[in-house]
Amino acid sequence: MKQNNRKGWQPIAVILLFLICWQLSIKIWKIEPWLLPGPIAIFKEGIKSYDSLIPHIISTINLTIVGLLIGSILGLLIAFLLHLIPGVKEAFYPLLILSQNVPIIVLAPLLIIWFGFGVFPKLIIITLVCFFPITVSALDGFRQTPSGLMNYMKMAGASKLQIFWKVELPFSLPSIFSGLKISATYSVMGAVISEWLGAKSGIGVYMTLASSSFRTDRVFVSIFVIMFLSMLFFIIIAIIERYTVKWKIKGAKQK
Known part of the structure; x- marks a missing residue:
């Protein structure tokens, strides 16, 4: 200890x-401070602009949480379908990989044109950033199920769904949580990118205003807030994992 x-x-x-x-x-x-402010100056500016910064932080947190939840659910559903339905993975998995090759910063303006400046295009951006790591991690977790246990379940007459819910899904939880932790850090970035393209509040808006007025110290305040929020979401997922996958933690301690 x-x-x-x-x-x-x-x-x-x-x-x-x-x-x-x-x-x-x-x-x-x-x-010069306008070129590169020091940590002390950034810290002082963060305290000074605390009242005006808090509404932007709350807006980004709310947007991130909703987008992360949607992306996580969508990622798991896609992984379940690709794994359970024969032939679907071979047909659609390459398309999932291609979807990640389109830069979000390029796709985002198109979403604004198609869906306007509301919340919906912002949630789409966060979802696109979040779902892929979860899908890939879940599929890798399904493949890591012990073959001996799989054969035992088949010999016992278990159906494919029973094998999935009782064996494959529990054994894939560590991999799924790994994907969730990656998506949790990406979700804040996705929220900030979506706010750059048109929003009334959020860290992305605060950063844009600071950059346009050459307030480098406020830009760095925004960067530190983004880093803090990403780490906070990562820690929350890690805590949930610790209390959800207790058998994995106990096995690691015994080793």
């Missing part, structure tokens, strides 16, 4: 060292 606690401080130490080097390099080379 003590060793795990010590390891937990290593990332924090690296981040603090990076911020100290950043602050010292600005003083040594006398870099």
Whole structure:
């Protein structure tokens, strides 16, 4: 336990060292604040603009949560269909891969043209960013089911659906949660990109206004908020995984 606690401080130490080097390099080379503000200046600006920043953060969080939920459900449904229906995976899996080769920043203006400036095109963008990692992770998890257990279920006369719900799905949960953690971090990015294209509030709007007025410190405040939200969603999914896949954690501890 003590060793795990010590390891937990290593990332924090690296981040603090990076911020100290950043602050010292600005003083040594006398870099102008409008070009690259220091961590202290960014922190002060974050506190100063707290009241005006909070509504944007809440808007982005709400949009991210809804988009992540839709993307997660869609990703799991697609994985279930590809796995359970014979021939569907071979036909549609290449199309899923091709869908990820279209840059979101290029597709987003088209969605605005087709569906307007409402919430719907923004949710589409977040969903497109989120569903693919979940689908791929779930399909990989289904393939990792022990063959011996599969053969035992077939010998016992279990149907394909019974094998799926009682064996394949439980064994794929660690892989599914891995995809969820990736999608959780991507969802914030997708929300910010969607806000760039037209929104009344959100971190993307705040960042656009700061960039157009050459407020580099506020741009960095936005970047740090995005990083914090991405890490927060990642940690929430990891906590849910810890209490959902207890058998996997117990097995890892025994090893």
